[in-house]
Amino acid sequence: MIKTISILVENKAGMLVRVTNLFSRRGYNIESLAVGITEKSEISRITVIVDTDERILDQIVHQLMKLVGVIKVKVLDDDAIITRELVLIKVKADSTCRNEIIQIAEIFRARIIDLCPDSLTIELTGQYDKTNALLSMIEKFGIIEVARTGKVSLSRGTDSINT
Amino acid sequence: MNGARYIVDILCENGVDVVFGYPGATVLSIYDELHKNKKRIRHIRTAHEQGAAHAADAYARASGKTGVVIATSGPGATNLVTGIANAYMDSVPMVVITGNVDQHLIGTDSFQEVDIVGITMSVTKYNCVVHSIDELGHSLRNAFIIAQSGRKGPVLVDVPRDVLESCLSLKSIKKMEAEFDYYHPPESREDCCEHELDRAVQMLTESRNPVILVGGGVKAHRTSHVTDDIKQLAKILDCAICSSLMAVDSIEYDYPYYAGFCGISGNEAANRALDEADLIIAIGTRFSNRMIKSRSEQEVLHSGYTKVLHIDRDRAEINKVIASDCFLVGDAEQILPALIARYREKMEAEDITSGVAVPAITYNMYKRDEILTALSEKVGTDAYIVTDVGNHQMWIARNYPFMQSGRFITSGGLGTMGFGLGAAIGTVTHAKDKPVVLIIGDGGFTMSCHELATIKAYNLPVLVIMVNNGKLGMVYDLQAQKCRGRFSQTVVKRKPLYCNLARSFGMKAYKATCLETFNKAVQQYMDTKKATFIDLCMDIYGRNE
Numbered sequence: 001m002i003k004t005i006s007i008l009v010e011n012k013a014g015m016l017v018r019v020t021n022l023f024s025r026r027g028y029n030i031e032s033l034a035v036g037i038t039e040k041s042e043i044s045r046i047t048v049i050v051d052t053d054e055r056i057l058d059q060i061v062h063q064l065m066k067l068v069g070v071i072k073v074k075v076l077d078d079d080a081i082i083t084r085e086l087v088l089i090k091v092k093a094d095s096t097c098r099n100e101i102i103q104i105a106e107i108f109r110a111r112i113i114d115l116c117p118d119s120l121t122i123e124l125t126g127q128y129d130k131t132n133a134l135l136s137m138i139e140k141f142g143i144i145e146v147a148r149t150g151k152v153s154l155s156r157g158t159d160s161i162n163t
Numbered sequence: 164m165n166g167a168r169y170i171v172d173i174l175c176e177n178g179v180d181v182v183f184g185y186p187g188a189t190v191l192s193i194y195d196e197l198h199k200n201k202k203r204i205r206h207i208r209t210a211h212e213q214g215a216a217h218a219a220d221a222y223a224r225a226s227g228k229t230g231v232v233i234a235t236s237g238p239g240a241t242n243l244v245t246g247i248a249n250a251y252m253d254s255v256p257m258v259v260i261t262g263n264v265d266q267h268l269i270g271t272d273s274f275q276e277v278d279i280v281g282i283t284m285s286v287t288k289y290n291c292v293v294h295s296i297d298e299l300g301h302s303l304r305n306a307f308i309i310a311q312s313g314r315k316g317p318v319l320v321d322v323p324r325d326v327l328e329s330c331l332s333l334k335s336i337k338k339m340e341a342e343f344d345y346y347h348p349p350e351s352r353e354d355c356c357e358h359e360l361d362r363a364v365q366m367l368t369e370s371r372n373p374v375i376l377v378g379g380g381v382k383a384h385r386t387s388h389v390t391d392d393i394k395q396l397a398k399i400l401d402c403a404i405c406s407s408l409m410a411v412d413s414i415e416y417d418y419p420y421y422a423g424f425c426g427i428s429g430n431e432a433a434n435r436a437l438d439e440a441d442l443i444i445a446i447g448t449r450f451s452n453r454m455i456k457s458r459s460e461q462e463v464l465h466s467g468y469t470k471v472l473h474i475d476r477d478r479a480e481i482n483k484v485i486a487s488d489c490f491l492v493g494d495a496e497q498i499l500p501a502l503i504a505r506y507r508e509k510m511e512a513e514d515i516t517s518g519v520a521v522p523a524i525t526y527n528m529y530k531r532d533e534i535l536t537a538l539s540e541k542v543g544t545d546a547y548i549v550t551d552v553g554n555h556q557m558w559i560a561r562n563y564p565f566m567q568s569g570r571f572i573t574s575g576g577l578g579t580m581g582f583g584l585g586a587a588i589g590t591v592t593h594a595k596d597k598p599v600v601l602i603i604g605d606g607g608f609t610m611s612c613h614e615l616a617t618i619k620a621y622n623l624p625v626l627v628i629m630v631n632n633g634k635l636g637m638v639y640d641l642q643a644q645k646c647r648g649r650f651s652q653t654v655v656k657r658k659p660l661y662c663n664l665a666r667s668f669g670m671k672a673y674k675a676t677c678l679e680t681f682n683k684a685v686q687q688y689m690d691t692k693k694a695t696f697i698d699l700c701m702d703i704y705g706r707n708e
Contacts, residue, residue, distance in 0.1 A: 062479035
């Protein structure tokens with residue numbers, strides 16, 4: 001099962017290594033990982049997506065809790081979660097196909113953020129499926145490179161990791 | 164005041180009166196301060212940093228205090244790694260201080276530079292680099308708190324040379340002390356046992372054949388409250404107590420409910436009790452794969468016949484290896500009295516009398532061992548028994564008549580051959596006038612015999628009994644089973660003259676080939692209380708159960 005874990009950590013050098021080291025040391029697989037500071041500059045949020053079973057998920061949470069510098073760990077409820085990922089896609093585009101690509105991008109509500117005679121770069125924010133769908137649509141034009149941020153998630157409503 | 168002096172002050176503040184280590188270029192200033200502060204802190208210089216780490220580890224096991232070890236950057240630091248991992252596996256509180264190169268050299272592959280924080284991340288409870296003198300107080304003070312809090316463990320503090328040598332004003336020391344932010348152990352966030360107690364009591368009443376399984380965690384407190392409660396629980400439930408290797412000495416060997424230690428090399432009675440139980444009450448144990456004797460036993464545990472009630476202060480140990488049917492997270496010192504009280508309430512309410520004065524069946528199947536009985540009679544119940552790793556260790560764990568908790572010093576989780584001599588040095592540093600006996604195989608002895616130099620240098624009254632069978636016994640036995648008797652690299656063909664070696668380090672050395680010569684040698688040690696070496700060439704392994 002795919003699960004999203006939100007981890008609040010002290011915003012200090014080496015914290016990300018401690019968290020990822022724990023995953024590799026114990027043999028837990030990371031599907032996606034994103035990190036950034038929170039509303040408080042001294043705290044960072046790490047969002048980890050894992051594909052695992054109940055027992056290992058429980059282990060991951062409690063092993064993480066033991067790390068010095070980890071403040072809070074929460075497995076987000078799949079039914080009440082918003083998840084987004086930002087993707088930059090550089091695709092081959094000359095004048096013959098440029099308009100078609102732009103049309104596709106518009107349908108996906110993606111933005112064109114860079115344009116040059118032979119290529120353009122699309123910025124897309126969305127869920128995993130949407131990104132994959134867009135990628136498959138424009139694959140035929142020739143994708144030059146892709147950069148993805150990894151997924152970030154929050155729970156819906158007024159609920160927060162702190163409640 | 165410089166950083167090095169501040170370290171010495173913080174060590175004293177934390178009650179440290181002895182440290183182990185080895186000097187080097189980056190920790191020059193620490194050693195200078197240790198020299199100036201000889202009266203406040205005793206320093207034991209071992210022959211090798213690994214020995215120092217094992218010594219600090221064993222000192223902590225014997226004393227309950229935090230062991231402290233100091234080493235220089237690069238090879239000094241990497242030599243500690245086995246010792247740190249050993250302490251981590253057995254949850255031993257230790258503070259490791261390593262020097263590192265100047266900060267402007269870090270990351271440039273400079274001389275004797277390693278990323279020791281990166282290297283030891285997965286074998287420490289916490290580790291850090293001190294980037295500025297203003298962080299030193301905070302980092303080192305918290306290292307002591309983290310090492311001793313919750314489930315104990317080693318903490319490494321890496322201090323670059325320039326930080327050690329930078330100056331501190333009195334004002335900044337005051338500021339550091341005022342702003343000190345105590346580390347709060349995460350375990351305290353989840354002491355959730357209260358509502359689970361009723362379920363646990365229910366399991367106790369439903370079980371027809373429970374067994375208590377105690378692990379190293381029950382020795383974390385230096386008081387006897389936990390073991391007293393465990394004994395009481397065994398009486399109430401009329402059930403056997405088994406232990407893990409780490410907790411062999413937690414219950415007196417002759418206690419009628421005590422069946423010994425379980426696992427691949429454990430006592431038969433303990434393994435049988437565990438096999439037959441329909442409820443395992445596990446206290447402070449992490450179900451090591453050496454303790455869960457065989458695959459089939461694991462399957463039994465998963466089949467649903469045997470229920471597991473797991474009590475541990477580390478929530479992450481719950482359901483890690485063995486799925487439990489009920490768990491209580493917290494300190495056994497609080498949980499056990501609550502559990503016993505509630506169980507009694509329930510039994511009284513239902514008008515069932517519980518508790519027996521003598522066990523219904525014979526749980527204790529302790530078999531006397533001639534040599535170990537003789538040894539224990541000579542050295543007394545006060546003696547510390549240190550072992551290395553291998554068959555001799557299992558022999559001691561099965562057959563030594565331990566009478567006091569905390570008297571068995573052994574490497575459990577990591578199974579570190581070469582632990583023994585360093586560990587004996589650490590133990591004797593704490594034991595003062597009490598006898599310290601190291602039982603070590605010829606393999607482990609050869610691996611670490613340079614530490615005889617430390618025994619000589621500090622005139623440490625250790626009795627070293629080297630069990631000499633000219634084999635790496637445990638692996639030899641494995642080869643006998645699994646390699647059809649192809650004994651690859653496990654037989655020592657040309658033996659050194661061990662007694663001569665020991666004598667060259669100023670020890671009294673005896674070769675024992677029969678019980679009489681053995682007894683005589685032990686008596687010599689007890690009479691003189693001088694470092695003594697016994698080369699024990701007897702067939703001890705034929706005597707086991």
